[in-house]
Amino acid sequence: MGNGSSNKKKEKNIDQTLQDLQKNQSRSQKYDPFADVEIQRLREKFRLLSDNKPTLTLNGFKQLLEMRTHFFRERIFQLVEAEMTKRNKTDIDFDYFIKILTPFHPLTSIDLKYKLLFDIYDINADNLISQDDIKATMKIIYSIQISKNKKNNEDQEENYRKRNAELEDVKEAFMANQDYLDSLAKDIMNDFDKDKSGELDFGEFKDLVDNLDLQFRLNINF
Ligand SMILES: [Ca+2]
Ligand SMILES: [Ca+2]
Numbered sequence: 001m002g003n004g005s006s007n008k009k010k011e012k013n014i015d016q017t018l019q020d021l022q023k024n025q026s027r028s029q030k031y032d033p034f035a036d037v038e039i040q041r042l043r044e045k046f047r048l049l050s051d052n053k054p055t056l057t058l059n060g061f062k063q064l065l066e067m068r069t070h071f072f073r074e075r076i077f078q079l080v081e082a083e084m085t086k087r088n089k090t091d092i093d094f095d096y097f098i099k100i101l102t103p104f105h106p107l108t109s110i111d112l113k114y115k116l117l118f119d120i121y122d123i124n125a126d127n128l129i130s131q132d133d134i135k136a137t138m139k140i141i142y143s144i145q146i147s148k149n150k151k152n153n154e155d156q157e158e159n160y161r162k163r164n165a166e167l168e169d170v171k172e173a174f175m176a177n178q179d180y181l182d183s184l185a186k187d188i189m190n191d192f193d194k195d196k197s198g199e200l201d202f203g204e205f206k207d208l209v210d211n212l213d214l215q216f217r218l219n220i221n222f
Contacts, residue, residue: 031098033107038222046094055091066220074140075120104220113218118205129200131185138181
């Protein structure tokens with residue numbers, strides 16, 4: 001008991017110290033809300049990914065560790081590609097690199113994070129979330145998680161084999177059973193489509209989003 005509470009106290013002190021450190025970091029003049037030290041680190045990463053060139057290709061960007069391990073990476077890459085096509089861009093300079101990463105910064109405004117998450121779910125980019133958008137997003141996210149589990153467990157022994165088989169069963173049921181996805185998406189609509197328009201607008205979507213998605217999935221420490 002005594003140790004537990006003293007450990008908790010220590011954790012609290014470490015949290016406090018981290019927060020103080022973050023607050024005391026000098027902020028970048030040009031790239032709000034990044035700290036100078038974060039911009040330095042990102043410049044170095046950019047330099048390595050671009051092989052010392054002034055711009056990155058989309059494929060180069062996809063190699064950034066924070067992106068290629070991201071929960072929503074498939075959708076993020078699709079969004080970046082769509083935005084680049086719209087702007088007639090074929091490569092990514094450092095300013096644009098930071099612009100892409102800004103919504104993921106922990107100090108970025110919550111509205112920018114809501115907007116990013118909305119765009120992630122809005123597969124057909126019509127500024128409304130339909131049942132089809134929700135189903136398509138869940139399929140993309142779920143298939144990533146399954147392949148990740150498979151890879152992690154490749155070298156493991158018997159107890160993991162059993163769990164893998166169970167996961168495969170769940171995957172098959174999930175992917176094959178359109179009815180299940182349909183009813184899940186329908187339930188979400190019933191609960192959050194307040195004006196019964198058949199789709200979620202930005203305001204309705206914000207009610208659906210929980211803190212886990214916003215804080216945990218969308219925040220990256222650079
Ligand atoms: Ca849509
Ligand atoms: Ca609605």
